[in-house]
Amino acid sequence: MNRVMLVLLTALAPISWGTTYLVTTELLPPGHPLFAALLRSLPAGLLAVVVSRRLPHGSWWWKSMALGALNIGAFFPLLFLAAERLPGGVAAAVAGAQPVIVLALGSLVLQERIRPLTAAAAVVGAGGVALVVLGPAADLDLWGVLAALGGVTATGMGMILTKRWGRPSGVGPVAYAGWQLGAGGLLLLPVTLLVEGVPSRIDGEATLGYLWLGTVGGIVAYSLWFRGVQQLPVIVPGLLALLSPIVATLLGALVAGEWFTPLQAIGFVLTLGALVLGQIVARPAAGPGRPAASAVAPVLTAPR
Numbered sequence: 001m002n003r004v005m006l007v008l009l010t011a012l013a014p015i016s017w018g019t020t021y022l023v024t025t026e027l028l029p030p031g032h033p034l035f036a037a038l039l040r041s042l043p044a045g046l047l048a049v050v051v052s053r054r055l056p057h058g059s060w061w062w063k064s065m066a067l068g069a070l071n072i073g074a075f076f077p078l079l080f081l082a083a084e085r086l087p088g089g090v091a092a093a094v095a096g097a098q099p100v101i102v103l104a105l106g107s108l109v110l111q112e113r114i115r116p117l118t119a120a121a122a123v124v125g126a127g128g129v130a131l132v133v134l135g136p137a138a139d140l141d142l143w144g145v146l147a148a149l150g151g152v153t154a155t156g157m158g159m160i161l162t163k164r165w166g167r168p169s170g171v172g173p174v175a176y177a178g179w180q181l182g183a184g185g186l187l188l189l190p191v192t193l194l195v196e197g198v199p200s201r202i203d204g205e206a207t208l209g210y211l212w213l214g215t216v217g218g219i220v221a222y223s224l225w226f227r228g229v230q231q232l233p234v235i236v237p238g239l240l241a242l243l244s245p246i247v248a249t250l251l252g253a254l255v256a257g258e259w260f261t262p263l264q265a266i267g268f269v270l271t272l273g274a275l276v277l278g279q280i281v282a283r284p285a286a287g288p289g290r291p292a293a294s295a296v297a298p299v300l301t302a303p304r
Helices: 003-017 020-026 033-052 060-085 090-109 116-133 142-165 173-195 204-231 235-240 243-256 262-281
Strands: none
Touching (some): 003 204, 020 243, 090 142, 090 262
């Protein structure tokens, strides 16, 4: 698979995640972020394991639990909590800080050199998203903002460890995503039952919402995402994550029927510009007589 196709397929994940906020506020029963996180992760994870017929082995039992805790167990409930406490695309827009977080963690954990243009793209992207947040309709609830920041920090660390540990030989992206979704769901199960329980009523709209989040936003998106994280330079998926707030804010505006302010429009332009710049800067040049295979970065630790 060439680099362009890999980037495009990886981009489908944050695009689908951008619908989470609209689905949560419009379809799901309110006050149950843990239950929503549980249904998004556990059924899809178990189904992926059954279909792929692959279980973790050796050190991958604890690695799957650690990745599942970061990417799913912590991220999902914080995501849904932010979606409930923040309007429209604001919750997703706070996630604009993720490229900066990923860049810093990549330097600390993966020892990746921070290029000035890459850092500039991350900062401009975060600033562009911040301009979108500063629209007149933005209602910044403190706990909602903290939940969103906590969620992107957890999944940022999960992204770095996914890159560092790679994927076991012979294990496909669906099975790999299923391990993490299943592990995260199992961690969420007792907490959900003790803290929230089951909503008193789940109607047809809620059922469709849970199905969408578990399939398109769950196993499909995470299979594409983890493959991209492992094969691309870490800043590339970090910047692609900016597509989530773009999609979320666009959907929120379409539902509310509101026009963007000039400040928000500038923010969108800056965000998209940073995304494009990051893809160009992160692409290594091939030397004479040497194929650009390094454009798909290998994992730093051999899978076991």
